[in-house]
Amino acid sequence: MTTFVDRVELHVAAGNGGHGCASVHREKFKPLGGPDGGNGGRGGDVILVVDQSVTTLLDYHHSPHRKATNGQPGAGDNRSGKDGQDLVLPVPDGTVVLDKQGNVLADLVGQGTTFIAGQGGRGGLGNAALASARRKAPGFALLGEPGEARDVVMELKTVADVALVGYPSAGKSSLISVLSAAKPKIADYPFTTLVPNLGVVTAGSTVYTIADVPGLIPGASQGRGLGLEFLRHVERCSVLVHVLDTATLESDRDPVSDLDVIEEELRQYGGLDDRPRIVVLNKIDIPDGQDLADMIRPDLEARGYRVFAASAVARTGLKELSFALAEIIAEARAAKPVEEATRIVIRPKAVDDAGFSVAQEEDGLFRVRGEKPERWVRQTDFSNDEAVGYLADRLSRLGVEDQLMKAGARAGDGVAIGPEDNAVVFDWEPSMMAGAEMLGRRGEDHRLEAPRPAAQRRRDREAERDDAQREFDEFDPF
Structure with a gap:
């Protein structure tokens, strides 16, 4: 069974955000109490947060589908819906979040670091919030927006100061077990270690972490063995330690050639050339191992490596090694720049940015793209004529009608608002521009206004009818 x-x-x-409510206050002796529909609640976010107690992504391997709760719809008497509960997902320290194309979305390092992987939808406004001096009694409310849904890839890159690299059975797990309190599986056959082991070492006043990379063999950077799967775990380290087996029983191997092979795999993997290297000649408790270590040590030192002879079994040479690593790590930590306070970068929009774009596609369809138009369409209940009129008002005020006319749109042309996979398509009529102004009176309830004489009401109706006919004739394509 997979454990890592x-x-x-x-x-x-x-x-998803909750829908707003369209309601009119009703009370004895107050038949026209006005709109009192509440707003819908916000949908819950999906949040990734670093938790030091989590060391693997196993839970998400078994349950890869995660969903936050929806916001509740609004209700009458100005009661807003309850917000959806955020879904907090703990992840290990060092988790990198990528999209399906491989672009890095977040690099989560440090206890409590968070990333919103999915943004909850906004709740729809109730008709009480939509009421205005012109629209005193809206007979509609806005729909809640759907929550963000997407697929992300999470990769764990172990946060360690020291990475042990070397051939299988070189003694990396044994070194970790004696340098720290880690208890990895140890046996005398290759690929005993199937997952990276992590231990904490204390050397004087310096405390650091040490990890091993299992399964490095020739071709690991191209996917052979387990190397490619775990090479990512050395990317954050401050120092690389080559563990060389001086007592190998394989006739076609020797410590120097092992070093060259592992260095070539690290070079092909890339991004590790600037890390300092240390060589540990392991298993010197075996007589032939000690002789071989003495023989190859001058050659390795001539290449510029700091070389340490050690034995995990006899526990010799470990103190010198641990303090040498502590010295390098302390220097690396001191060289790191001091972290600055988080700065917020404000990038204002250009003065000529309308917030949307209108473009004609090859099939003649006019497509409107923009955050506001697309959001307004998602919030509109198209089964309610008054809500559609409100949408027309908003689009007209934003300038969508003017831009469609400038782009060459004519009566009957198809207009789509939104992306290709989720767009609202309708046949455009130029009268919508004039109609939008008239639709500004949608939702008004003249019973809430002061009474007017019958003759005045008749003259007003005739004037409105004449204005509507004149505007229709002006834009009538026929």
Whole structure:
């Protein structure tokens, strides 16, 4: 059974926003109490948060689909719906979040670091919030927005100061077991270690972490063995330690050639050339191992390596090694720049940015793209004529009608608002521009206004009818 997973694909879905409520206050002796529909609640977010107690992505391997709760709809008497509950997902320290194309979305390092993987949908406004001096009694409310749904890839890159690299059975796990309190599985056959082991070492006043990379063999950077799967775990380290087996029983191997092979795999993997290297000649408790270590040590030192002879079994040479690593790590930590306070970068929009775009596609369809138009369409209940009129008002005020006319749109042309996979398509009529102004009176209840004489009401109706006919004739394509 798999107990360690360091790469998963996660399907997240944030909660949908609750719908607003269209309601009119009703009370004895107050038949026209006015709109009192409440707003819908916000949908819950899906949030990734670093938790030091979590060391693997195994939970998300078994349950890759995660969804936050939806916001509740509004109700009458100005009662707003309850917000959806955020879904908080703990992840290991060092988790990198990528999209399906491989672009890095977040690099989560440090306890409590968070990333919103899915944004909850906004709640729809109730008719009480939509009421204005012109629209005193709206007979509609806005719909809640759907929550963000997307697929992300999470990769775990172990946060360690020291990385032990070397051939299988070189003694990396044994070194970790004696340098720290870690208890990895140790046996005398290759690929005993199937997952990275992590231990904490204290050398004087310096405390650092040490990890091993299992399964490095020739071709590891191209996917052979287990190397490619775990090479990512050395990317954050400050120092690389080559563990060389001086007592190998394989006739076609020797410590120097092992070093060259592992260095070539690290070079092909890339990004590790600037890390300092240390060589540990392991298993010197065996007589032939000590002789071989003495023989090859001058050659390794001539290449510029700091060389340490050690034995995990006899526990010799470990103190010198641990303090040498502590010295390098302390220097690396001191060389790191001091972290600055988080700065917020404000990038204002250009003065000529309308917030949307209108373009004609090859099939003649006019497509409107923009955050506001697309959001307004999602919030509109198209089964309610008054809500459609309100949408027409908003689009007209934004300038969509003017831009469609400038782009060459004519009566009957198809207009789509939104992306290709989720767009609202309708036949455009130029009268919508004039109609939008008239639709500004949609939702008004003249019973809430001061009474007017019958003759005045008749003259007003005739004037409105004449204005509507004149505007219709002006834009009538026939």
